[in-house]
Amino acid sequence: MIDYNYETDFKLNNELEISNWISKVIGLEGCSEGDISYIFCDDTYLHKLNVEFLNHDTLTDIISFDYSIGKIIQGDIYISVERVAENAGTFGVAFDNELLRVMIHGILHYCGYTDKHETDKANMRAKETHYLNLWG
Template identity: 65%
Template sequence: MISFNYETDFLLKNEDDVCSWISKVINAEGFKEDEINYVFCDDKYLHKLNVEFLNHDTLTDIISFDYSVGKIIQGDIFISIARVEDNAKDFQTSFIEELHRVIIHGILHYCGYKDKTDVDARVMREKENHYLKQLG
């Protein structure tokens, strides 16, 4: 079950479509969906989590807590709407495309994809692009 929670004024307009898309990605990657919670928040909210749980005193667009067991995907994904807005401007893309990229980025981490090395980041970006095309 995928749920969307809001700690800011933002509201995702196409929740049902995004849920269906996320489920299809999880299945395509050979995993099964369990409880996945998205929390859309502001920079202050996400910064506090970043400091408290990861000891990173920086702003970020996404933090995911992975509770997956084997091939069963579950976790909490926190997304800063302000960071997504800024990233969309920096990368010269639309807000909604950047938001969808971040939404699926968290799921791809749960599926085992990494992004710490250049090679891993390139593979992650290719997967993101592949699945973004399937959404819209």
Template identity: 65%
Template sequence: MIQFNYETNFKLESEEIIQSWISACIELYGFSEGELNYIFCDDDYLLKLNVEFLEHDTLTDIISFDYTMGKLISGDIFISVERVHENAKLFSQTIDNELHRVMIHGVLHYMGFKDKTERDKEVMRIEEDKCLDLINA
């Protein structure tokens, strides 16, 4: 089950479409959907989590807590809507495209994709694009 929670003045326009898209991406990689919770928040909210749980005193667009067991994808994905808007401008993307990229980025981490090395980042970007093609089709 995929749920969306809002801790800021933001709401997804098409929750059902996005739920279906995320489910399709999970199935594409041979995984099953468990409990996924998306929490949309602001920079301050996410910064507090970053300091408390990761000991990083920096702004970020996403923090994910992975509860995946085997092939059952589960976790909590916190997304700063403010960072998404800033990054969309920075990377000349639409807000929707940047938001979708961040949303699927967390799920891809749960499936084992990393982004620590330059090669890992390249692979992650390819997989993100593959998933984005599904929602943009």
């Protein structure tokens, strides 16, 4: 089950459509859907988590806590909508497009993809783009 929580004024307009898309991606990756929570917040909220849990004193757009068991995908995905908005401007893409990219990025991590090295980053970006094309 995919759940959405809001620690800011931001709200998704199409939770059901997004949930269906994410469920499809999980299935296409050969995994099963467990309990997944998205928590939308601001930079301050996410920065605090980044410092407290990851020892990183930087701003980021996403932090995910993976509780997956085998191929059952589950966890908490925190997204700073402020950071997503700024990144959308930087990359010259629509906010909604960047938000979906970040949302599926967290899922891809749960499916076993990493982005620590350049080749991994390129593979992750290709997967994100592939699945974004399934959205629209």
